[in-house]
Amino acid sequence: MNLKETLNSRYTTKEYDASKKISDTDMAEVKNLLRMSPSSVNLQPWHFIVAETTEGKARMAKGTQGFFHFNEPKVTNAAAVVLFCVKTDADDTYYQHIADTEDKAGRFPNEDIKNGFLGAVKAFAGIHKYDLKDLQHWMEKQVYLNIGSFLLGVASLGLDATPMEGIDVKALDEEFGLREKGFTSLVAVSLGYHAESDFNATDKTPKSRLPESEIFTQI
């Protein structure tokens, strides 16, 4: 599939074929997509909980109770579910960890360049932590960027997906002990293969987008 076909055919799956599993090769690609996403100053302020077993998906479904019950079958019948989590704080120890990781990858020809990078990380993060006071919000933006590229990436692998903000983040944070670990849950994305009866499949329900004339200004 070329890019245009991938963009036009991907859609939010509402009903999964529970009998279909994702191959190990594709799951490795899925994890690589999550890991390789860009983020501002390469902060990578994320953690991912990946559920592929019935037990794992049952734990994930604790976030789709009550008000969020409409998303429950999309969790339990999918082949896999990824919970995108974001850091709740970042400090000098973490910035150093990022710089050390870049160092290990061989990105710094000398210590001065490494220190320059570390200074840039601290400066940008500092703007959000102290000036704008939106550090957590800024880190969430980085995670959302990952989600965006993830949705296109999994579609290019031929996988169906459902991004879900309709989850009980408090219940999921408790289930996975996330807050104690310095994270909180943000969005879940189910993956797998749609059921023939999925009403939202593009052969049954057309996609809808605002027209080009409304969203572009050509200069």
Ligand SMILES: Cc1cc2nc3c(=O)[nH]c(=O)nc-3n(C[C@H](O)[C@H](O)[C@H](O)COP(=O)(O)O)c2cc1C
């Ligand atoms: C961040 C985000 C959260 C969403 N949350 C839900 C959700 O909880 N449940 C659901 O069925 N669809 C959810 N959607 C799907 C959107 O409704 C869908 O992406 C939008 O209508 C465009 O349709 P398409 O994805 O089929 O192209 C979400 C999408 C995004 C990007």
